[in-house]
Amino acid sequence: MATKSANLYVRIEPEVKEKAESILSALGIPASSAINMFYKQIILQRGLPFEVKIPSARPVDISTLSGVEFNEELEKGYADMHDRRTKNAKKAFADIRKDYGL
Template sequence: MAKTANLYARIEPEIKEQAEIILDSLGIPASNAIAMFYKQIILNHGIPFELKLPAKAPLVLADLTEEGLNRELMKGYADITNGNKKAATEIFDKIQKDYCL
């Protein structure tokens, strides 16, 4: 039996580059990371992480009408005037977590 097998996969160059930068900083070759992923699939009898869509899609400003944009801005203004505010770092952390960024 062969000690290794070849795997060919197509992936967007930007995703490959970003992942390899992280793997390099961890000292893990891409082939080892893929082998670890496959081993986790075997151990979990499926994908080793939860696959789900975000509960709420992010707001796309380009899709808003002028009225819709004004409505969103007024929501933000109302939150600020009511003292309902959070630190930007807290919000960015939540966005990264919610949208897997």
């Protein structure tokens, strides 16, 4: 194992640091180990180990739709189901959590 002797100084938003460290603590992972893992993944992936992009679409907020718009959305969903452009619920919810940081 290599000696850990390099220092890294970063400035981040306090609430981001607090939330991340709370999750890491629950996992039993010190922040320094998590950052080391992140850097190793950057090396292995030869880039960021996750996709960085602006989501192309947001989920529809049905509370803002008129009756006609709501029915149009239902029709779109029915057409997707009919044309087999669907995924199972477990995968859909995992994607939503990933895409929206939930």
